[in-house]
Amino acid sequence: xxxxxxxxxxxxxxxxxxxVLKILVGLILLALLCIAGYIIYxxxxxxxxxxxxxxxxxxxxxxxxxxxxAYTAVTYNIGxxxxxxxxxxxxxxxxxxxxxxxxxxxxxxxxxxxxxxxxAGAAKELEKLRADFLLLxxxxxxxDRSYHVNQAEELKDKxxxxxxxxxxxxxxxxxxxxxxxxHGAVEAGLLxxxxxxxAEAERRSYPxxxxxxTKFTDLDRCFAVMRLPVENGRELVxxxxxxxxxxxxxxxxxxxxxxxxxxxxxEYQAGNYVIVGGDFNHALGExxxxxxxxxxxxxxxxxxxxxxxxxxxxLIVRAENELEVPTCRGADIxxxxxxxxxxxxxxxxxxxxxxxxxxxxxxxxxxxDHNPVMLRFELEK
Numbered sequence: 001x002x003x004x005x006x007x008x009x010x011x012x013x014x015x016x017x018x019x020v021l022k023i024l025v026g027l028i029l030l031a032l033l034c035i036a037g038y039i040i041y042x043x044x045x046x047x048x049x050x051x052x053x054x055x056x057x058x059x060x061x062x063x064x065x066x067x068x069x070a071y072t073a074v075t076y077n078i079g080x081x082x083x084x085x086x087x088x089x090x091x092x093x094x095x096x097x098x099x100x101x102x103x104x105x106x107x108x109x110x111x112x113x114x115x116x117x118x119x120a121g122a123a124k125e126l127e128k129l130r131a132d133f134l135l136l137x138x139x140x141x142x143x144d145r146s147y148h149v150n151q152a153e154e155l156k157d158k159x160x161x162x163x164x165x166x167x168x169x170x171x172x173x174x175x176x177x178x179x180x181x182x183h184g185a186v187e188a189g190l191l192x193x194x195x196x197x198x199a200e201a202e203r204r205s206y207p208x209x210x211x212x213x214t215k216f217t218d219l220d221r222c223f224a225v226m227r228l229p230v231e232n233g234r235e236l237v238x239x240x241x242x243x244x245x246x247x248x249x250x251x252x253x254x255x256x257x258x259x260x261x262x263x264x265x266x267e268y269q270a271g272n273y274v275i276v277g278g279d280f281n282h283a284l285g286e287x288x289x290x291x292x293x294x295x296x297x298x299x300x301x302x303x304x305x306x307x308x309x310x311x312x313x314x315l316i317v318r319a320e321n322e323l324e325v326p327t328c329r330g331a332d333i334x335x336x337x338x339x340x341x342x343x344x345x346x347x348x349x350x351x352x353x354x355x356x357x358x359x360x361x362x363x364x365x366x367x368x369d370h371n372p373v374m375l376r377f378e379l380e381k
Contacts, residue, residue: 038176045172045173046173047171048205048208048220049168049171049203049205049220049222050205051203051204051205052202052203052204053202053203054200054201054202054203055165055166055167055201055202055203055224055226056165056166056201057163057164057165057198057201057226058156058163058164058165059160059162059163059164060163060197060198061162061163061194061195061196061197062197063195063196063197064196064197064228064229064230064231065196065228065229065230065231065236065379066230066231066379067230067231067232067378067379067380067381068378068379068380068381069378069379070376070377070378071132071133071376071377071378071379072129072130072131072132072133072374072375072376072377073131073132073133073134073135073238073275073277073348073374073375073377074126074129074131074133074134074135074277074361074372074373074374074375075135075136075137075240075277075278075279075346075347075348075372075373075375076122076125076126076134076135076136076137076346076368076370076371076372076373077136077137077138077242077278077279077328077346077368077369077370078118078119078122078136078137078138078139078151078367078368078370079118079138079367079368079369079370080109080115080138080139080140080143080145080146080151080188081109081114081115081116081118081119081122081140081146081149081151081367082106082108082109082110082114082115082118082145082146083118083331083365083367083368083369083370084110084114084117084118084366084367085334085335085336085364085365085366086110086334086335087106087109087110087114087331087334087335087369088103088104088105088106088331088332088333088334089104089105089106089107089331089332089369090103090104090105090106090107090177090178090181090183091104091246092104092301092330092331092332093299093332094296094297094299094330094332094333094341095296095297095299096295096296096297097294097295097296097297099297102296102332102333103332104331104332104333105181106181107145107175107177107178107180107181107182107183107184108144108145108146108147108181108182108183108184109145109146109147111147112147112148112149115146115147115149115151116149117367118367118368119149119151119154119155119367121366121367122367122368123154123155123158123159125361125363125367125372126159126372127158129361129372129374131374132194132195132196133192133193133194133195133196133238133277134159134162134191134192134193134194135190135192135238135240135277135278136155136190136191136192136193136240137190137240137242137278137279138188138242138279139151139152139155139166139188139189139190139191140152140186140187140188141153141166141168141187141188141189142185142186142187143184143185143186143187143188144174144182144183144184144185144186145183145184145186152166152189152191155191155193156191159193161195162193162194162195163193163194163195163196163197163198164191164192164193164194165191165192165194165198165201165224165226166189166190166191166192167189167190167192167203167222167223167224167240168187168188168189168203168220168222169188169189169190169219169220169221169222169242170186170187170188170189170219170220171186171187171188171220172185172186173185188219190222190223190224190240190242190278192224192226192238192240194226194228194238196228197228197229198226198227198228199227199228199229199235200226200227201224201225201226201227202224202225203222203223203224203225204222204223204224204225204259204263205220205221205222206221206222206223206243206244206255206256206259206260207221207252207255207256207259208220208221208244208252209244209247209252218244218246219242219244221242221243221244221256222242223239223240223241223242223260223276223278224239224240225237225238225239225263226238226239226240230273230379232381234271234272234273235267235272235273236272236273236274236275236379237264237267237272237273237274237275238275238277239260239263239264239274239275239276239277239278240276240277240278241260241276241277241278241279241280242278242279242281243256243257243278243279243280243281243282244256244281245281245301246301247281247301247303250282250303253281253282253303257305257309260276261309261310261311261314262311264276264311264313264314264349264351265311265312265313265314267351268311268312268313268314268351268352268353269313272351273350273351273353273354273379274314274349274350274351274354275348275349275350275351275354275356275375275377276348276349276350277347277348277349277373277375278346279328279345279346279370280305280345280346280347281301281303281345282302282303282304282305282345283302283303283304283305283343283344283345284305284316284318284322284344284345284346284347285304285305285306285307285316285318285322285344286304286306287322287323288322288323288326288343288344289302289304289343290343291322291323291326291343291344292323292326292341292342292343293338294338294339294340294341294342295338295339296330296339296340296341297341298341299330299341302343302345310349313351313352314349314350314351314352315349315350315351315352315356316347316349317347317348317349317350317356317357317358317375318347318358319344319347319358319359319360319373320357320358320359321359321360322344322360324360325360325361325362325371326342326343326344326360326371327343327344327345327346327347327360327370327371327372327373328342328343328344328345328346328369328370328371329341329342329365329369329370330342331369335365335369337364344360345370346360346370346371346372346373347360347373348373348375350375350377353379353380354377354378354379354380355377355378355380356375356376356377356378357375357376357377358373358374358375358376359373359374359376360372360373361373361374
């Protein structure tokens with residue numbers, strides 16, 4: 001009798017183990033199915049915008065540019081309204097001077113309120129500068145990361161007396177990463193404002209990293225090309241550029257620079273004036289690469305752009321205060337002046353027929369992980 005009870009107990013235990021194993025196998029298969037389904041979803045929604053796509057110019061001014069007159073332009077990466085001083089971004093990594101590794105925390109902004117506050121703060125900084133042209137990067141239209149604040153429309157309302165052109169450079173399906181604070185779905189791009197007439201505008205597609213994971217997490221990199229008539233029959237070719245950031249070794253950025261150089265050189269050789277503003281994600285010269293006090297080591301993401309790499313007839317405009325005011329801070333940790341690695345990656349390139357000087361504007365990274373840069377220029381006769 002006892003032997004029978006023992007056998008029955010063992011059979012019951014075996015049966016329970018089999019059930020547990022079946023459940024575990026089922027859960028594993030379900031997880032794999034979900035992962036496969038998500039990969040299919042991401043792949044099905046992935047695409048690149050065509051090269052040479054025409055861009056709409058809204059509220060186009062009638063005023064035409066003249067030679068010999070003073071104009072101003074500003075470039076500013078507003079960081080989708082997320083990067084207040086207390087913010088760190090999950091894709092940013094770094095290393096403290098003592099070797100301690102660092103990594104950002106958030107996948108999206110801390111709150112909708114912080115996005116509204118930072119967007120409004122960035123707009124106020126731009127209003128102070130009263131520039132003729134505004135070249136903005138990382139402006140969200142509809143995005144989970146910025147709590148669906150339509151920054152593009154808010155800025156268009158703020159600068160309603162300007163003409164504007166928008167170029168999409170980030171359109172992603174729902175990025176379920178990081179798991180603790182998913183970046184989500186994003187529609188964002190380059191927003192440009194002008195007080196002078198634009199004859200034509202187009203979107204040029206940069207080469208990007210098409211490796212399996214990176215193509216989902218990086219932007220659909222591009223630059224916006226705007227053609228403005230000048231009284232002497234030539235054109236000012238005004239470009240807003242945002243090059244790749246997470247490109248260790250700078251291989252993709254070299255390809256992007258090659259394309260940008262070819263466009264700048266062609267336009268200059270045709271007799272046009274060329275101005276390129278934006279976030280180059282390169283330190284603009286060796287002097288600024290490590291030119292600021294920091295308690296962090298030089299990061300792997302920084303490449304250096306030198307004058308020797310520029311196309312014939314194209315100049316890097318070195319800001320007068322380039323060693324006093326950085327334009328970009330490391331976002332692997334919250335911002336503390338003198339602690340974060342900082343450098344100059346924002347600014348302007350001009351053709352030799354443009355007389356120009358630049359100034360880095362010190363906002364102490366109050367509303368973004370970038371500072372604006374102001375260009376004062378004249379088109380030579």
